[in-house]
Amino acid sequence: MNAVRARIGSLARQFALAVAIVVAPVLVALVVIAVLMVVSNHQAVLVAVIVVVAGAVAIAVARLLARGILRDVHAIRDGLGAVSRGQREVVIETSARDELSELAGAANAMIERLCDEEKARRDLVAAVSHDLRTPITSLRLLAEAVGDDIVTGETRRAYIERMTTHIDALSALIDDLFELSRLEAGDIGWSLERVPLAELVGETVEAMRVQAEVKGVAVLAELPESLAPARANPEKLQRVLFNLIQNAIRHTPADGSVVVRAQPADGRIVVEVQDTGVGIAPEERDHVFIAFYRGGTDAARTSAGAGLGLAVSRAIVEAHGGEIWLADAAHGTRVRFSVPVAA
């Protein structure tokens, strides 16, 4: 059947063929009956007229139906054609509630998704360019000052130190971007191991202690002794912990504290990083896991990171089959994430 359809070509011709297949045998049968003179001439003519009129009506109705269907098919074809030529303000409309309108609905959903993704990519490129340009401008000025011998001695050393800070920030930004794009592409080339969380959390907390002490913030790990190991990649998991603890320290004033906890919860381990800091404003809570989103005032913004920490953490946690969420953001902040327990 498909071979026949392929040979006939357009839908209009396929419909015409269907009508012909119905009408033609009846006419042939009528001629045979008339020739064999089973009926009188008069009757044969009458039946012939009825069959011809019925055939004509069938053809007219089929053509009308076919015209509506073809119009919808063409609307879908033209809409998708416009999208493939780069147009994006396209909404495909069909005239009936049938399979074609379902097809148009699916095409519209696809176009909308395409637009969202393109916008996200444009925003990302804009944010990356901005975040690269700012430290590079500073680096250029510092390098010129050092190179032109405008500054000497202690100041020169201080400038070089600032250059190192900018370079570190730039390379951290590029690492995060690279990680994020690999995770978004589903490129997860890491191995999963049994990870004893108490050890990993302890190590990470130790590594952050100096940074916390400078701010006068206490960092504690409160993990049960008997906690089952997680099934995870230790480096990636440590990166998540590092991001969360760093955020907690950053947003907690002096004399505050940051506590890391963990407990089993139906086949998973839920880890929590709690701080006694300023919390997150209600209107910002939905956005903090989006790449490049930075909350707070402008002053806080310039001193903080690029807004990738939570986005990278979410991508890593989700790649492990877990979830990450804000458990509380009103009285200090509590960020929780889950990872599977090792079998």
Ligand SMILES: Nc1ncnc2c1ncn2[C@@H]1O[C@H](COP(=O)(O)OP(=O)(O)O)[C@@H](O)[C@H]1O
């Ligand atoms: N513990 C926290 N307390 C208050 N605000 C937080 C906390 N963690 C994250 N945030 C908010 O979420 C935003 C995004 O965090 P993140 O993705 O780590 O980016 P960055 O730390 O580079 O700003 C931060 O800019 C901040 O406004």
Ligand SMILES: [Mg+2]
């Ligand atoms: Mg951060």
